[in-house]
Structure formats: C-alpha cells, structure tokens
Amino acid sequence: MYKELFIVRNRYVDSVSLMNVQARAMDEGGVHLAEVQMGTPINIHVLKEMGFDVPSDAELSDLLIGVEAEDAAACERCRQLIMDLLDHKEVGGGDETYSSLDEIDFEATGYNLVQISIPGEYVVEETKKAVDKGCDVYIFSADISLEEELEIKEYGRDHHKLIMGPDCGVAQLNGVCLGAGSIYNYGPIGIVAASGSGSQEVGAVIERCGFGLTNLIGTGGRDLSKVVGGTAMMEGIKRYEVDPETKVIVLVSMLADRGVMDKVLSFADGCSKPVVAIFLGSDEKLFEGHKVHGTFSLEEAGLKAVELLTGKPAKQGYSDDELEAIAAEELKKYAPGQNLYRGYFMGGTFAEETLVYLTTHTDGIEFWSNRKNDYVKKLPDSFKSVGNTILDLGDTDFTTGAVHPVFDNTIRDRRMIKDLEECGDVAVVMIDFIGGPGLDFDPFEKTVKAFKDAEARTGRHITVIANIVGTYEDPQDFKTYVPYLRENGMIVTGSNMQSAKLARMIMEGLKK
Amino acid sequence: MIKVDNNDPRKKTVKVINIGLQPFYDEIVFQGVPALQLNWRPPVKQSKEVQDMLDMFL
Numbered sequence: 001m002y003k004e005l006f007i008v009r010n011r012y013v014d015s016v017s018l019m020n021v022q023a024r025a026m027d028e029g030g031v032h033l034a035e036v037q038m039g040t041p042i043n044i045h046v047l048k049e050m051g052f053d054v055p056s057d058a059e060l061s062d063l064l065i066g067v068e069a070e071d072a073a074a075c076e077r078c079r080q081l082i083m084d085l086l087d088h089k090e091v092g093g094g095d096e097t098y099s100s101l102d103e104i105d106f107e108a109t110g111y112n113l114v115q116i117s118i119p120g121e122y123v124v125e126e127t128k129k130a131v132d133k134g135c136d137v138y139i140f141s142a143d144i145s146l147e148e149e150l151e152i153k154e155y156g157r158d159h160h161k162l163i164m165g166p167d168c169g170v171a172q173l174n175g176v177c178l179g180a181g182s183i184y185n186y187g188p189i190g191i192v193a194a195s196g197s198g199s200q201e202v203g204a205v206i207e208r209c210g211f212g213l214t215n216l217i218g219t220g221g222r223d224l225s226k227v228v229g230g231t232a233m234m235e236g237i238k239r240y241e242v243d244p245e246t247k248v249i250v251l252v253s254m255l256a257d258r259g260v261m262d263k264v265l266s267f268a269d270g271c272s273k274p275v276v277a278i279f280l281g282s283d284e285k286l287f288e289g290h291k292v293h294g295t296f297s298l299e300e301a302g303l304k305a306v307e308l309l310t311g312k313p314a315k316q317g318y319s320d321d322e323l324e325a326i327a328a329e330e331l332k333k334y335a336p337g338q339n340l341y342r343g344y345f346m347g348g349t350f351a352e353e354t355l356v357y358l359t360t361h362t363d364g365i366e367f368w369s370n371r372k373n374d375y376v377k378k379l380p381d382s383f384k385s386v387g388n389t390i391l392d393l394g395d396t397d398f399t400t401g402a403v404h405p406v407f408d409n410t411i412r413d414r415r416m417i418k419d420l421e422e423c424g425d426v427a428v429v430m431i432d433f434i435g436g437p438g439l440d441f442d443p444f445e446k447t448v449k450a451f452k453d454a455e456a457r458t459g460r461h462i463t464v465i466a467n468i469v470g471t472y473e474d475p476q477d478f479k480t481y482v483p484y485l486r487e488n489g490m491i492v493t494g495s496n497m498q499s500a501k502l503a504r505m506i507m508e509g510l511k512k
Numbered sequence: 513m514i515k516v517d518n519n520d521p522r523k524k525t526v527k528v529i530n531i532g533l534q535p536f537y538d539e540i541v542f543q544g545v546p547a548l549q550l551n552w553r554p555p556v557k558q559s560k561e562v563q564d565m566l567d568m569f570l
Contacts, residue, residue, distance in 0.1 A: 012554050017534040061554070087551065099551045101529070110527050111548065115540070117532030122554060126531055140533065175522040176545050179536065183543070186522065407535070438539035475542070 001032070001068060004075045005052040008063040013038065013086055014117065019403055021085045025067075028081055030074035035066040036082055101126065106133045113138065115178060116165075120144040123166060127152045131161045138178045139165030139220070146227035149220070153231040162239070163232055168218035169196030170436075172203075179218070180406050182436045183473035187212025188245060189305050192236030193252035194223045197347025197394075197434065198280065198298050200469045201496055202252055205302030207471050208316045208494065211309065214246045215239075221348075224256030224279075230264040237264075241271050248274050248305045252298070254352055255281035265290045274308040276301050280349060281356045281373075298353060299495035317494015320501065326491060327505035330428075333461040338427040339510045341367075341503055343390040344416045346405045347469065350432050350496045351392035357500045358390070358507075365507055370397050385419045388507075406434050409443035413450040420454040420462065428463045428506050430499050435470020435478060444481045448488045463506060464490045465499045 013021075018036050025034035035050065037043035039062040044054050052066040065082055067075045087097075098104055104111065114130035116123060120143030130137045137156065144166050156163035164171045170181035170193070177183045180196065184203050189211060193199030199216055206213065217239065219232035233251065240246040249271060251264065261279050268275040269291040276293045278301035279286065287294030293308070295301040299317075306314035318326070341358075345351040351371055359367055359375040367375070369390040370382040379386060382397040393405045393412050405411040412431070420426055433443055451464055466485055470478055485492050493499045528547040530537040540547040 010553070014533050020535065097551045098548065099553065101531075101550070104529070104548075109548075111529050113526055113528045115528055115530045115532075115536055117530075117536055118552060119554065126552075130529075135529070140536065174526050176526045176528070176540065176543055178540075436539075437542045438535050 002071050002075055003051060003068045004072070005047065005054055006065040006067070006079050007055060007058060008065070008083075010061050011063040012061060012119070013063055017086070019408070021082055024085055025078050025082050028074075028078050030070040031067065031078045032070070033066070033068035034078055034082070035064075037064050038062070039064050101129045101133060104133075106135070111135065113173065115140070117141050120166070124148050124152055127163065128155055131156055131159050134161075136162040136173065137164065138171055138218070139163070139168055140179050141165070142167035146222060146225060149222060150228050150231065153228065157231060157235055162217065162235060164218045165220040167222065168220045170200055170216065171218035172213060172216040174215065177436060180434070180436055180438050181216065182469075182471045184216065184471055185212030185473070186214070188214065188247040188309060189250060190214045190240040190243065190246035190248070191216045191250045191252060192219065192233050192240070193217070194219045194221055194233060194256070195252050195254050195280070195349045197469065198254070198278070198349035199252045200347070200434065201298040201349070202250055202278070202302040202305075204469055204471060205299050205316060205495060206306060209303070209306045209314045211306055214243060221254070224253050224260045224264065226257045226260060230260045230267075233264050234267050237268055237271060237275075241273065246273065248276065248308050250301055250305045251275065251277040251292070252301065253279050254349060255279055258286070261286060265292050268292050276304045276308065280353055297357075297497040298349070299497045317498050323498060323502045324505060327502055327509055330463045330506055331509040334427050334510070335460050338425050338460060340423065340426045341388040341428045341507055342385060342416070342419060342426050343430040344393060344412050345391060345430070345432055346393055346409070346412055346434055347432050348392045348394050350467065351390055353496055354430060354500045355390045357497065358504055361504055362507060364511070370395055385423070391415070406439045409433075409440045410446055413447050417450050417454045421457055424458050424460060426462060427510060428465065428503050430465045430467070430503055432467045432469055432496065433476070435468070435474030435476040437475050439476070441475050443476065444484060448485065448490070452488070465502055466490045466492050467496045467499045468492060
C-alpha cells in the first residue's frame with residue numbers, strides 16, 4: 001500500500017466542492033482512500049491521525065490531498081484527477097478559462113447574471129465588478145457586514161441591477177433556478193423573499209394549486225433589518241410592478257425590524273397589483289391600515305395568492321379533519337412513556353414556523369431549540385437534544401466550516417438517528433425534504449433506511465411527518481418518491497403547517 | 513431522472529457566470545442554461561511593506 005500527501009499552496013476550494021471531488025476520486029481504480037481538505041488545524045490533525053505526513057508549514061489557505069492507493073502511479077493518477085476536477089477541465093467549461101470578471105468581454109459574450117459563493121471578505125469587490133459589467137447578482141455567500149450589504153444593494157439599485165443576497169439560498173430568474181432553489185412552472189405570481197426555504201414552500205404550494213411563478217427574487221435573510229432597510233425587497237416589488245406578466249406579488253420574510261416591515265408594507269401599498277405578505281411570527285396589528293393582504297403561515301400565503309388570482313378559495317393537501325383522523329390512528333401505536341416531539345429541519349423558516357405554531361397552540365408543553373427567540377428555551381448545547389426539541393440544522397452552529405444538510409441529507413439523518421437511539425421516549429418526528437437541481441438528488445431511500453434501523457433498534461413505533469418542499473420539475477423525482485415514503489410508513493403532508501398541526505394534535509392526545 | 517424543460521424560451525435570456533461553489537455551476541448547466549465557471553482564487557495578500565513598495569512603483 002502506498003500513501004502520499006500532496007499540498008497545493010494558496011488554493012481555496014469550498015467544502016461542498018471538496019466533498020464532491022473526494023467522492024469522485026474514491027471511485028478511481030486502485031485508490032483506497034482520498035482525503036481532500038483545506039489546511040485547517042482540525043483537518044491537519046485528522047490527516048496526521050490517518051498516517052499522512054503533513055508538512056509543518058501547511059497553512060489554512062493550502063489545499064491538502066491525502067491519497068492511499070495500491071502504488072505510486074495510482075496515487076499520482078488520483079492527484080491528477082482531483083486537480084482536473086478542481087480546475088473544471090472535465091465539466092464543459094470550454095477551452096477558455098477565466099480567473100477574473102475583468103478578463104471577460106461581456107458585450108460579446110452576453111453574460112448577464114453573476115452567481116457568487118466565495119468567502120465573505122471578497123464579496124463586495126466581486127459584486128460591484130459584476131454590476132459594473134451590467135449584470136444582476138445572486139450572492140449565496142454570507143459573512144459580510146450589514147453596512148457592506150447595504151452598500152452593495154444601494155450600488156445595485158443605483159445601477160438598476162438586482163442584488164439577491166448576501167446569504168440568499170433560493171432564487172429563480174427567468175425560469176432559471178439559482179442556489180438551493182426549486183424549478184417552478186411559469187405562472188403569473190411573483191415572489192420577493194428574505195427567507196429561502198419559506199419562499200420555496202410558498203412556491204411549492206402555488207404550484208400544487210396548478211399555478212406558477214414569473215420569478216422568485218431572493219433578498220437574503222437580513223434585508224428587512226434596520227440597517228439594510230428592505231432595500232432589495234422594495235427593488236423586487238418595483239420589478240414586479242412594471243412586469244406585465246406578474247399579476248400577484250407575494251412578500252416572504254421571517255419576523256424582522258418592525259419599522260422596516262411597516263415601511264415595506266407602505267411601499268407595497270402603492271402597487272397597482274394585489275400584494276400578499278407573510279412575515280412569519282407577526283401579529284395582525286402589523287397589517288392594520290395597509291392594503292397588503294397579511295397572512296400568518298407560509299401555506300396561507302401561497303393559497304391567498306392563488307385566491308387573489310382566481311377569485312376562488314384555494315386548498316391543497318390535508319384538511320384539519322383528515323389530520324385529526326391520522327392523529328387518532330397514530331395515538332393507538334405508541335408504547336407507555338412515549339410522549340416527546342423532535343423536529344429536524346434543514347430549512348430555517350420551517351423550524352421557525354413550527355416553533356411559533358407549536359408554542360402558541362399547545363398548553364403546558366415545553367420546547368427547546370438552537371434558534372434564539374422569545375418562544376422557546378435555548379438549548380445549552382446544540383449538539384444535544386433535550387425534551388421536545390426543534391432543530392434548525394442549517395444554522396451556523398452546524399454549518400460553519402461544514403456542508404449544509406440540504407446538500408447531503410445524511411447529515412440530518414445521522415443526528416436524528418443518534419437522538420432516537422439515545423432517547424426511546426420520542427413519539428413524533430417532523431422532517432423536511434427540500435428539492436432542487438443544486439441539492440441532494442437522492443435523499444429518500446437513505447432516510448427511510450435510517451428510520452427503519454432506528455425503529456428496529458428501539459422496538460417502538462415513531463411517527464415520522466415529512467413535508468416535501470419542491471416541485472415535480474426538481475430532479476429528486478417527488479412524483480415517484482412521495483408514494484414510496486408513504487409505503488414505508490411516513491406521513492407526507494401538503495405543507496409545513498399541516499405537519500405542525502398534525503404534530504400538535506398527537507402531542508395534545510399524548511397528554512391525555 | 514425527471515425531465516427539465518430546457519426549451520423554456522425565458523431561459524434563453526439568461527447567461528450565468530458562477531464564482532465559487534462548483535455544484536451551483538453544475539446546477540445551471542443541468543438546466544440547459546449557458547454558464548461559465550470562473551476559475552476564481554482569492555487575491556494573494558501582500559504584507560504592508562510589500563504593498564507600499566508596489567504602490568510606489570505602479
């Protein structure tokens with residue numbers, strides 16, 4: 001067996017790309033192990049533990065490639081494959097490669113949208129460059145200050161360009177889905193959203209009602225903060241107001257600065273088109289005196305938009321009576337002492353919607369979460385569940401320096417199974433499956449197997465309530481897998497709110 | 513694998529440059545949209561002394 005460590009100086013590669021490249025390298029003939037990591041102290045420690053000779057001057061900015069193969073030639077082939085993959089030689093980038101926007105002739109090539117997912121400290125410069133070249137900009141990167149966020153959004157506004165982000169997880173522009181978004185049918189409803197997973201849910205509900213989207217303009221989660229002032233959301237509203245194809249506008253955000261939410265609503269009041277808003281966790285008072293139609297769940301926002309479009313009430317998924325009947329059946333299946341709830345959410349908005357709903361609609365049941373807000377107790381340790389726990393697995397607690405679980409659902413599954421095996425009193429579990437061409441293509445069979453294993457080990461029935469957040473155009477093949485999940489004992493609802501209602505009904509039943 | 517409507521005429525109006533995460537580039541290509549992956553690397557950081565000297569000469 002031959003073992004070698006290669007070091008590539010000053011070469012940054014993001015963690016998702018590293019994960020994919022490593023998986024491809026492991027498939028190479030003669031290769032037993034391939035570890036491709038940036039030179040963080042933890043990674044250096046792990047590589048040394050694996051027996052690799054890491055140079056003492058290896059730094060954070062260096063790329064480390066550890067290969068164990070049958071001989072030196074196989075090691076070298078593996079290294080070469082990894083470098084080719086990282087240099088994109090294999091993925092259709094064409095003969096020409098560019099390392100800077102300055103090298104590209106935008107007039108000749110016609111590029112008009114720049115997608116950015118690089119470390120935060122470089123985002124302002126690249127964004128302004130892209131705007132100067134005449135492009136709209138989608139920014140997945142986070143880690144930039146609020147002041148810088150305002151600076152680039154005002155820069156975009158003054159140059160009549162959309163700035164979607166920073167920290168924008170989901171968007172769709174002219175039929176092209178960006179980031180972690182779904183592929184929506186074309187239709188007459190336009191969404192502007194400061195919540196990625198929230199906007200996906202609204203879009204999915206609209207699509208299940210038979211309609212579609214003109215665009216889904218993401219703003220990033222902090223757009224309605226006091227500093228940023230709703231700058232991007234108001235730009236999005238302006239775009240839809242002059243777009244003849246958009247007939248109804250939907251605004252989506254988690255609860256934000258009260259003054260800014262009010263300012264955005266006042267701005268939207270000036271639209272000639274109907275506007276629906278969901279500012280998750282807000283009260284009815286926020287909407288008093290505004291023309292905008294206030295809603296209080298993601299599903300309600302989608303249904304209201306369809307109703308305003310068609311003039312008729314819309315519905316999809318389970319009715320409350322159907323959910324009551326499902327709860328009654330589940331309540332017959334538990335062992336004595338099983339009375340706990342656990343929620344494992346990849347979409348932060350689903351965690352928020354669930355905890356707001358469960359804490360305000362149950363009596364005498366205590367909830368814990370890694371999310372900070374007024375409704376729940378904060379978990380002392382995000383890596384250890386307590387009692388009834390609602391986890392936002394996309395939070396920085398879990399994603400700093402690691403892959404977000406939407407790219408690899410097994411991260412969620414591992415945590416869930418560990419919890420279920422540690423605590424046999426869990427009766428109800430809520431999860432989400434999120435679709436889109438940028439995400440885990442095959443999340444279902446792995447999760448079903450994980451649950452079956454957990455049930456077998458604990459010897460107890462666990463109710464798994466799953467919300468599918470995606471569309472039939474997404475590559476996850478929901479049409480095939482929704483029946484598959486149901487055949488394997490999961491309850492697949494029509495929305496996160498339906499899932500939360502069902503969980504509440506079961507929890508209330510378990511108290512009796 | 514589910515079909516993707518690569519013939520949606522709206523998509524012909526979009527051409528994307530991706531800076532960063534490779535899967536986001538793959539995602540655009542998957543949708544049949546012209547895309548370019550920028551071979552972006554962080555700028556090399558100079559020490560203040562070196563930067564001051566460069567500024568003097570450039």
